[in-house]
Amino acid sequence: MSGKEPNAIELRDVEKSFGITKVIQTINLKVAQGERHALIGPNGAGKSTTFNLISGYMKPTSGSIQLRGEEIAGLRPFQINRRGLSRSFQVTNVFGNMTVWENLRCAVLWATGQRYAFWKNIDKLPEVRERTARILEDIHLVGRRDVPAGLLTYAEQRALEIGITIAGGANVILLDEPTAGMSHAETERAVSLIRRLTEGRTLLIVEHDMSVVFGLADRISVLVYGQVIASGTPEEIRGNPKVKEAYLGEEAA
Amino acid sequence: MRDITVSAAPPPPALADKLKFYGIWVGVALILLLLPKILSSGGSLTTFSLIGISIIFALSYNILLGQTGMLSFGHAVYYGLGGFLAIHAINFIVGHKFPIPLPLVPMIGGATGLFFAALIGWVSTQRSGTAFAMISLGLAELVASSALILRSFFGGEAGVSANRTKLLKVFDWNFGPQIQIYYLVAAWTLVAVIAMYALTRTPLGRMCNAVRDNPERVQFVGYDPHVIRYLAFCFAGFFAGIAGALAAINFEIANSAYLGAVQSGTVLFAAYIGGIGFFIGPIVGAIFVTFLSLGLSDVTPVWQLYFGLFFIAVVMFAPGGITGLLMMHRPLLKGGTMLRVLPSYAVALLPTLAMVIGLMLAIESTVHYTVNPSENPHIRAFGIPFNAASPLTWAAALALIVVGFALARLSWRRVGHAWDEALTTARQNGVAA
Secondary structure (H helix, E strand, C coil): CCCCCCCCEEEEEEEEEECCEEEEEEEEEEECCCCEEEEECCCCCCHHHHHHHHCCCCCCCEEEEEECCEECCCCCHHHHHHCCEEECCCCCCCCCCCEHHHHHHHHHHCCCCCCCCCCCCHHHCHHHHHHHHHHHHHCCCHHHCCCEHHHCCHHHHHHHHHHHHHHCCCCEEEEECCCCCCCHHHHHHHHHHHHHHCCCCEEEEECCCHHHHHHHCCEEEEEECCEEEEEECHHHHHHCHHHHHHHHHHHHC | CHHHHHHHCCCCCCHHHHHHHHHHHHHHHHHHHHHHHHCCCHHHHHHHHHHHHHHHHHHHHHHHHHHHCCCCCCCHHHHHHHHHHHHHHHHHHHHHCCCCEHHHHHHHHHHHHHHHHHHHHHHHCCCCHHHHHHHHHHHHHHHHHHHHHCHHHHCCCCCEECCHHHCECECCECCCCHHHHHHHHHHHHHHHHHHHHHHHCCHHHHHHHHHHHCHHHHHCCCCCHHHHHHHHHHHHHHHHHHHHHHHHHHHCEECHHHHCHHHHHHHHHHHHHHCCCCCCHHHHHHHHHHHHHHHHHHHCCCHHHHHHHHHHHHHHHCCCHHHHHHHHCHHHHHHCCHHHHHHHHHHHHHHHHHHHHHHHHHHHHHHHHHHCCCCCCEEEECCEEEECCCHHHHHHHHHHHHHHHHHHHHHHHHHHHHHHHHHHHHHHCCCCC
16 A cells, blocks of 8 residues: 555445435446546446445444545535535536526635635735636536526536536536436537546546546446446456346447 | 636726715715704604614514524514613723723623624524524524513613713713704714725625525535624624613613514514615614604504504515615616606506505404494594594595505506516617616
């Protein structure tokens, strides 16, 4: 172990049960730092639950979850977020009555050390202002800056969702189906956006669109019935007979 | 790259905007200063004082409801405790001859509100929504009932009184005359309003809005929604305490009604009727509700019934409150299409008014028969005499309600069409909605 960089995310024997129903059977998963890692699997395999466990939205029944070598299992979501992990949601989850600008600004406040300050004028914080402006520029919503988030188009809301996720400057980014429901052109734009914004960071992504997965990911893990049945490079996953049988079917052959 | 970031941010306010902004505050201060010169009767000074107190209280309530999305049924607890502590403080200061002048006493009320909010809030703000609402209701009942039990502190039914004129004088003012109380309330109102406005412009204030919109997501941008709700609750308690202390100073008494459900309900009404979505909403609501309760109670014994009906009407037809209704017209005004909807309003007003009058006639007649059936049926309501026993009155009431309702429905539909057209044209004229 000594001298070796710890993994960005490491799940060891993580289990999750709701009552007597075991949703996650013992997951073991490693995501190295700087890696773009895709988590794929059929519906109900436990991909979103895995995200919920890593991000603190749910507590694991047992097992260990480490963020850069630090144990985070059982911590609250905001504690995990402050340790440098940020996630997006499959169903758009923004601040609907607030403008695009305010949405992004809320997402940079903690990272710029504002905490719960009630003695500072929010408009007189140059660092907050500049970082918010940069994110706004990055997600190409400058023209929609003053529009309430609830009135954006679906694709714009998805872009804002990603913007909020990366705005805090987290090193580890979890994206839950960022291109779900998008047209082909929108998906392409979203993928190039994700590629650009996660440069130099670690990305764990859940995605159903195989062209996105194989185009974006350095490594892929396959989750079936709450267990990781294979983990490897796109080529290895493509050639893995267990994966073919369980998930990819004929089309991958 | 730097140019891009700068242009992506909203432009800093121009000099004209800044002047306008500070001009408004200076204007408000001037109005508060000159108001007693124009309307100097004792009655209107009392009314203005009550309005000022009500404004602080309603704005403090809106820190919870409008800003942070917490529905409280027990906000009067902090108002009332602030009031009681202020009265006890006055008596204590007078008794010990402490050199503390009356204008500082509201601070004691604020500290009391803050203390109890800080004490109770940590538990009650764990959850928002129904759980918070229920806890606030339970606590309000608890405190209100203990006010009747702990007689030594709350003074039982009679309450506790104090003499506000015996404290240290400032500039030769002893705060006996109502005009001096008016200026005391006005100054505190201005300071509290500015402070509460400034609060909305801070990182905490913005995160309160985020918690209101989506507490779940707040957790994933590094904030604990519970802490945000708790801090908002503390601020709300602090300003409610100031309002309560001012009320106690104004009446020179604090009693259990200060803490009660009616007081908690009234502040909810005021904030909601004014419009919780805008900072000035509760101010408008506080002014309106104070005038309404003072005015209506003079002309009809069942003024609370009208009050309730009005509240229901606002919740159903204008959830944005009075301010929301007014703000709705902004794009039309800017787009120059306001004149297109005004005629349809005029048309709709007539049957609506007829319906309301029919309803009032029916209510007043019914009240007459339930409250004092054996008395003279020639009664007055809103200054208008009529015969509650005459079948003609009943027929007129029924006709007004039925015909008024039918025509009002039609005419309001017309208003809707006129609206859509006016808004579309306004948008074509280049006004962003």
